[in-house]
Amino acid sequence: IAAEADNPAQAIGAARQLLSLGRTKEIVLLARESSNAEVRAAIVDTLDDQRSLGSISRHALDGVSRLRALGRLTDLEELLGVAVKAEHTDVAVAALERLTDPAAITAVSQRARNKVASRRARARLRLLEEAALPAAAEVRMRAEDRQRATELLHRAEALVAVADPEDARGALAATRLAWAEFQADVEVDAALVEQFESASEAVREAIAQRDQERAAELERAKAVAREQADRVAICEEILSLSGADSADRIAELKVRWDTLPPMPSEYAASLTRRFQDACRQFGDRERRRLLADAAVGELYALQSRTGHHRRRPDVHPDAGAAHRA
16 A cells, blocks of 8 residues: 555555554665655654664665655764765765764775765865864964865755755855855865865766756656556546447457556556456446347347347347346
8 A cells, every 4th residue: 555555645654554563674665666755755754763764865766865864864873884885976975974983984985885975085084184283284274264165165065965956056056166266365275175176076976866866757757657648548448448349359458458568566556446447347338238239139039929020120229228228
């Protein structure tokens, strides 16, 4: 029900029942793979289990669900697991930004599956090393300049979690412009420059991934629309079938239905029910038609026995009454 319900409220209710039964594996699958954004968001907002949230953060098909689950993560081990194991740039880098322990950042730099997260971790480590030398740093930058550079850096780092790629793209352009204007007046530490460029690269990578996800989602939606249209057309034709040759036609339509690609779970049940209902209605109509034909035959035979000999018409005048009976 949670996977196939047409009504999001019904799907969410079923998901909550699963959660009350402790079926977190099924809940995680729903949150990762459901095609309904409302269902995915409701499931993530309901979950408290840190391992489940970590799994959704690493594997959800869309960035909104990944980042939504990450926002509910509080366990540092799970955060480290996301930063190291996630293949998507947005969530891997966003998890890294929440880590402050140098040992954890080092682990990300050495073992992260996402290359951008690995480079970001190495840049952060170099920045921490620079911070350990305050005297040398003060020679190159005034405190207020360093504060301004850090603000711009944090602004760039935060953009990796912006879900809309167009918003992120515009904000990144504005932030890089502000950084360029700042650099025109101030000599910025090399470590900060590298950190800023690394953050920009992470945002660009996240934007590119979201663009790809949107394109893939659009293509999936088009494919679903085509698939549904083909199956709906079959159901509608079955509902309109009538006449002596309809039995052959419905057999052809059933074969065509079976040869179509498998349906996604979210609408398979509803379309299958629609097809079965159409076939059942056709069966009822076909039985009534056969009964009407039989009644016409009996009426003709009765006329023959009583001496009223007439040529049997192609359509008996009482056929409609017999059909209605």
